[in-house]
Amino acid sequence: MSNERAEIAGSRTERDKHAYDEQGVWEVSNKWHMRFPHVFFGPNTRRHDEMFDRVMRESAKGKRVLDIGCGMGDLSEQLVENGAAYVLGIDISESLLEHAHRRERPGVMEFRLQSVEEPIAERFDLIAGSSILHHIEYRDILPRFYKENLLPGGLMMFQEPIGGGVMIRLFTWLVPRAHTPDERSFMKSDLEWLMANFTDIEIVPFNYFSLGLAIVSSKVSKNPHNWLMRLADRWDVALAKRAKFLWPYFRRCLIFIRKPDR
Numbered sequence: 001m002s003n004e005r006a007e008i009a010g011s012r013t014e015r016d017k018h019a020y021d022e023q024g025v026w027e028v029s030n031k032w033h034m035r036f037p038h039v040f041f042g043p044n045t046r047r048h049d050e051m052f053d054r055v056m057r058e059s060a061k062g063k064r065v066l067d068i069g070c071g072m073g074d075l076s077e078q079l080v081e082n083g084a085a086y087v088l089g090i091d092i093s094e095s096l097l098e099h100a101h102r103r104e105r106p107g108v109m110e111f112r113l114q115s116v117e118e119p120i121a122e123r124f125d126l127i128a129g130s131s132i133l134h135h136i137e138y139r140d141i142l143p144r145f146y147k148e149n150l151l152p153g154g155l156m157m158f159q160e161p162i163g164g165g166v167m168i169r170l171f172t173w174l175v176p177r178a179h180t181p182d183e184r185s186f187m188k189s190d191l192e193w194l195m196a197n198f199t200d201i202e203i204v205p206f207n208y209f210s211l212g213l214a215i216v217s218s219k220v221s222k223n224p225h226n227w228l229m230r231l232a233d234r235w236d237v238a239l240a241k242r243a244k245f246l247w248p249y250f251r252r253c254l255i256f257i258r259k260p261d262r
């Protein structure tokens, strides 16, 4: 860790804002991800992106949606394309929001410079986020969103990184510039906390074998749908269903939390 990184004082939110607005964490992280495309475009990742998209399509149509930690607004735009009546994206990074604001459509897709720590008055049918919970004090914030901002019958859906696997630990340790100082990929205790604190919750982990094999496959083949990656996909689907104790060592997970009608 460089001295500059170690010296940033203030709250967790201020340090995150600094990392995105001044230190270019987003750009470094993206550059690294593009070195191993089969991690992101392999069959197991695709399968789960499609699952996330399918739930989004079924749940967003005609609905009011909040996208927390919206960044440049990619997920917000997807939500509108999937029929959401209105999407509000909030984020603390001015540099990322600058991109989001260019996509703004008043009354349909709007963005606001606001931390998830500040209470929001509006209520939503769907609260969504991609790679945000591990940046925030989600154990305080998520229950508040559920109670105060999610309408009865509503859904919260997220995609988050899991941090227990050796590859992820190594990447976090070797490339600190691709991470904000306070982000904490989910560990076993986070998955357990989520399951203990929400009654109607589904967690779907993905990329166990698909991570390590994709790193090799990215360097030896052009096609992410090669036989090795398809095999890894089949193993990962089976492992996710049958070996819950391995969930903390997958790369990522989808999280769906439903609120009863009454």
Ligand SMILES: C[S@@+](CC[C@H](N)C(=O)[O-])C[C@H]1O[C@@H](n2cnc3c(N)ncnc32)[C@H](O)[C@@H]1O
Pocket (backbone or CB within 6 Å): 013, 016, 017, 020, 068, 069, 070, 071, 072, 073, 074, 075, 090, 091, 092, 093, 096, 114, 115, 116, 117, 129, 130, 131, 132, 135, 136
């Ligand atoms: C890994 S990025 C994900 C961005 C976007 N959701 C995506 O997937 O492209 C994490 C985002 O969380 C935002 N963030 C971090 N702390 C936040 C907070 N307290 N309130 C709102 N956004 C926050 C960061 O500014 C950043 O845009």
